[in-house]
Amino acid sequence: MTRTSTLDTRPLTERIDRRALREYRRGLPGEIRPPLLAAIWPAVVLAVLPIFFLSAWWLVLEDGSMPDEPLGWSALILLPYLALPVGMLVLLVRTVRRRSGVRQYRLDRFARANGLGYRPIAVPVALPGLIFTMGGTSVARDLVWRDGRSQLSVANLETTIGSGRNRKVHRWGYVALRLPVALPHIVLDAVGNNSLLHPRLPVTFTKDQRLRLEGDFDRHFALYCPRGYETDALYLFTPDIMARFIDTVAELDVEIVDDHLFLYSPKDLSTLDPEVWTWVLSVVDILTERVAQWERWRDRRLEPADAASMAASFPLIRPPRGVARQGRRLSRRTEWWWLIGLALGVYGWYLIITDAVRAITGG
Structure with a gap:
């Protein structure tokens, strides 16, 4: 197990052996290091477009079809074309940095130095967390993991939903920690990372579960637990554990589902910043120690009738591990605003088509 006291963050910042970097870069997948031509052609287009448009403007000016004094406020129309080379340089620098492999090389060496595994890009495994069950296409970047009894993974998740104009990309940094026992579905929605309009989490829950x-x-x-599991939540979140969550993860959303504990961040958690890694792994160490007492929790709803009567006579008999069906998932709140908007849109098109038919038929 990687402890913060023995964490080696030097590979994240130390001087790089350029020969070793070139050798490592050859093994990177195409999603990380695409062909050079495919990477720079957008920048070339941005470089050619201003030349084309400015040449066209010059021909117009030479033709005399413009006023005698074309400059002044009217010259502001040229600014977007002049801004294209700036965009080209930004895109080119960004592309070269992404293809350099420096980020992946440093994270790989960091993982090896601390007994961890690393993969630059991966399809997320079937995890039960909220951000993994949204649908769409997901990819995990800079995945760092640890096997063993307390399995751990840290990565940055990118989920694409829809296509074309409806395409939307959601990004999270996450920590996934394997628990020793399955627990009820509990979500801690961090107040600090919510906006004024909606929470950061991709779903909302019914208020009676708060x-x-x-x-x-x-x-x-804001803590949500399944109805009927309030006492269990109080057993799990004792005052000392609540204090630990406030001290360590107050800006992160927390989800407990099945035998996993997830931490969600709006920012990358698998990063080249040594302070972020020190904080993340110290949080994992603290939570691992504190949630060890959760291993003793049992769901009494799994007791069959005869076992319950036996337990009254023999208190040492405990129900099996697991969670009853009603405690496995929180009830989600249905968002009605889009249905109302859809209905209004359909009604609007109905009025437009009706008016058009009347105008054509004279009715």
């Missing part, structure tokens, strides 16, 4: 806790916890998190 559990109010004592102290300052509600100022940092």
Whole structure:
């Protein structure tokens, strides 16, 4: 197990052996290092377009069809064309940096130095977390993982939903920690990373599943648990654990589902910043120690009737591990605003078509 006290972050910042980097770069997949021509042609287009448009403007000016004094405020129309070379340079620098393989090389060496695995790009495994079940196409970038009893993975998830004008890309940094036992579905929506219009999480939950806790916890998190599992949530989130969550992950959304604990961030968590890695792995160390007591939790709803009567006489008999069906997933809230918008849109088109038919037929 990688402990923060023994964490070696030097590969993230130390001087790079250029020969070793070139050798490593040859093995990178095409998604990370596409062919050079495919990478630079957009920049070439941005370089050619201003030349074409400015040449056209010059011909117009030479032709005399423009006023005698074409400059002044009217010259502002040329600014977008002059901005294209700037965009070309930004795109070219960004492309070269992405193809350099420096980020992947450093993270790979960092992972090896700390007994971890690394993969620059991967299709996410079937994890039960909210951000993994949105649909669309997902890819995990800079995946760092640890096997063993306390399995751990840290990566940056990119999910693309829709296509064309409806295409939307969602990005998260996440930490996935394997728990020793399956637990009820519990979500801690961090208040600090929500916007004024909606929470950061991709789904919302019914308000009757919101559990109010004592102290300052509600100022940092909105806790949701399945109906009927309020007592179980209080057992799991004792005051000392609540204090730990406030101290360590107050800006992250937390989800407990099945035998996994997830931390979600709007920013990358697999990064070249040594301070981020020190913080992430220290959080993992703290949570691993604190949630060890969760291993003792059992769902009494799994007890058959005869076992419950036996447990009354023999208190040492415990129900099996697992979670009853009603506690495995939170109930999601249906967003009605888009249905209302769709209905209004259909009604609007109906009025337009009706008016058009009447105008044509004279009716």
